[in-house]
Amino acid sequence: MTDGNVLEVQNLSVGYTGVPVVRNLGLRIGRGEIAALLGPNGAGKTTTLRAISRLLPVQSGHILFDGEPVTNQTPQQVARSGLIHMSDRRGIFPNLTVEEHFRLRHRGQKINRDIAFDHFPVLRKLAKRRAALLSGGEQQMLGLGRALAREPKLLLVDELSLGLAPVIVKDLLPVLRRVVAETGAGVLLVEQHVQMALEIADHGHVLVHGDLAVSGDARSLRQDRKLIMSSYLGERVSGEPEVA
Numbered sequence: 001m002t003d004g005n006v007l008e009v010q011n012l013s014v015g016y017t018g019v020p021v022v023r024n025l026g027l028r029i030g031r032g033e034i035a036a037l038l039g040p041n042g043a044g045k046t047t048t049l050r051a052i053s054r055l056l057p058v059q060s061g062h063i064l065f066d067g068e069p070v071t072n073q074t075p076q077q078v079a080r081s082g083l084i085h086m087s088d089r090r091g092i093f094p095n096l097t098v099e100e101h102f103r104l105r106h107r108g109q110k111i112n113r114d115i116a117f118d119h120f121p122v123l124r125k126l127a128k129r130r131a132a133l134l135s136g137g138e139q140q141m142l143g144l145g146r147a148l149a150r151e152p153k154l155l156l157v158d159e160l161s162l163g164l165a166p167v168i169v170k171d172l173l174p175v176l177r178r179v180v181a182e183t184g185a186g187v188l189l190v191e192q193h194v195q196m197a198l199e200i201a202d203h204g205h206v207l208v209h210g211d212l213a214v215s216g217d218a219r220s221l222r223q224d225r226k227l228i229m230s231s232y233l234g235e236r237v238s239g240e241p242e243v244a
């Protein structure tokens, strides 16, 4: 394993039909690190993930994955190099069994089912069950298990918690901590549960209306709820937030 950043985003602007919704974004993720990308609805979090996994064209700026510029690469190329995007749609096929999900290739890649089953032993027991009959939490384990089974160097996770009870999310998030510790992968996590995300992340970034409002280490951000809240509300966040 070499030192350095698994992801470096420099001055990234990206959007739709030529109109940027994220502007001049900069962030880095080192090997074995988790970064939480936070912010209110419509801030541009999903758009940022889609640009990094090359699903959206970049308007300006650079994306370096594992030290290599990937701004001109396709989603297939970056996925083959280990940049795995778990979208909020989860990649679940209701009529396929759990086991069949691991026989599907993803963008031509083989999937190592045992990695998923080791992280989520319950999936082994549910191997013959159709995905449509799984609970929301089990489906999310399947989606995350499938992403992990592709042995990511960088994993982008969009709203793992979508539609799930907080207690289930609390069980799922620590798996990411274990994965980065064991494999040296990096994770960029978009999450609505701010405190939970900051508990497992190393760094936090708050995006508001497409601009980075706050960046810092997760522990400090966790202790500064006022700063996070005022940034979500689009208030002044440089220096001391103005809190009544």
Ligand SMILES: Nc1ncnc2c1ncn2[C@@H]1O[C@H](COP(=O)(O)OP(=O)(O)OP(=O)(O)O)[C@@H](O)[C@H]1O
Residues within 6 Å of the ligand: 016, 021, 039, 040, 041, 042, 043, 044, 045, 046, 047, 048
């Ligand atoms: N396909 C699209 N075409 C045009 N505009 C879009 C498209 N997808 C998203 N947008 C707009 O881009 C902006 C950012 O959306 P994005 O989904 O990235 O935000 P988000 O921070 O992920 O929010 P949420 O938490 O609600 O998912 C929003 O104003 C949204 O309406």
